[in-house]
Amino acid sequence: MHNISELQVIVEEAIKQLRYPSKPDKLYAPISYIMALGGKRIRPVLVLMAAELFDEDLKEPLHAAMAIETFHNFTLIHDDIMDNAPLRRGKITVHEKWGVNNAILSGDVMMVEANKQLSNLDISVLKRALFTFNSTAQGVCQGQQLDMEFENRDDVTLEEYIEMIRLKTAVLIGGALKLGAEVANASVEDAENLYSFGENLGIAFQLQDDILDVYASPEKFGKQIGGDIISNKKTWLMLQAIQEAESEEILTMLQVSEGDEALLKVKTVTEIYNKYKIKELAETQVKIYIDKAMQALDNIKVSDERKVYLRALTQKLMVRDN
Structure with a gap:
């Protein structure tokens, strides 16, 4: 089994191996840009950590890990637009660098790229993986919507807040782990x-x-x-x-x-x-x-x-x- 640091290195190397079409440049350059910005890569690492509980072969789980990391970075592009954020990890945000319309479209394509990564999985685990991945993605979007709605409400309850952070933050962590387990036939x-x-x-x-x-x-x-x-x-x-x-x-x-x-x-x-x-x-x-x-x-x-x-x-x- 690999420790956390070793898995982070594996994830970084896998990200470097990702290839996107060269044209149109303004569609795909933002994807390469945000994927290279770094970070702790916790979510794809969780996919691999979960998989290694049941099977130490990481070939299949790496596809799922790349799908999760691609999806996560897609949400960051769109979150930055909604927050009008100028910086992400100390660098210019995608919408500031390429414009809002390009950023929206590049984010959309990242969701497609995430599903293409999942399509590399063995057919025996693909159905479970697709359901978990898409349920997770749907939950994150629901959480973001609730977070935006809370800004204009004065009657938000503690229970509603917990549900919002469960959807916006926690389901992606849970989904990454569940996805890794499913790919490893848990x-x-x-x-x-x-x-x-x-x-x-x-x-x-x-x-x-x-x-x-x-x-x-x-x-x-x-x-x-x-x-x-x-x-x-x-x-x-x-x-x-x-x-x-x-x-x-x-x-x-x-x-x-x-x-x-x-x-x-x-x-x-x-x-x-x-x-x-x-x-x-x-x-x-x-x-x-x-x-x-x-x-x-x-x-x-x-x-x-x-x-x-x-x-x-x-x-x-x-x-x-x-």
Whole structure:
């Protein structure tokens, strides 16, 4: 079996081997561009890690891993358009470099390319893989839609927020793991347990992100502390604070602010979080979802030795400061 770093190298090498048509250049150059921007490649690595639980031959799983990574980067192109983001991983975003219309079309083609990768799979696993991949993709789009709708709603509940992050973030983690298991001919039960592991891990990861946005060390976080507060993003912490504070202090702060006003807003809202122990409540939620994830991992019918790298990855994702 390979450790996480070794799998990341395998994924990077496989991405370098991907080939797209040369023309029209403005359709395919953006795909090569965003796929080369790097990142931790967690999702394709998860495909391979799941597959290696059941079969150490990575030839078939690599097709599925490339499909997942291509799909993930397609969502990044479209997310950046919707967010009007100028940078992605420190580089100019696709829509800024090639224009919005080209970016939309290149993203569309990436979804086609992802399915072409899946078409390389053996016929014996193709039907299961296609269903899992497309169900996962559909869930991500549903989550993005909910996230956009939440921006204009003042009545979002904690339950709705959890469902949104489950769809937008967690189903892709769960789907990557389930896809890897299916390609390696795992049982239906083991594949479902891997999905549950990934889904709960994904929810915990996003909740941890919500906490870090407020409480991380500014030197290590890599972006502005309190950015979610400044933008009035409806995170778990914000929604819980509104509920705990019975709308008294916090609602007066939820106005668009800039400069010194923004810094005051972050300070004031953080003080409200501290008053009502919102961080501690959020950390309790993180633990609940991590416990669910680990229970699902325990239920997978392979030896504990084969699960060691998934446990290590869980630790790496959850014990972090950025």
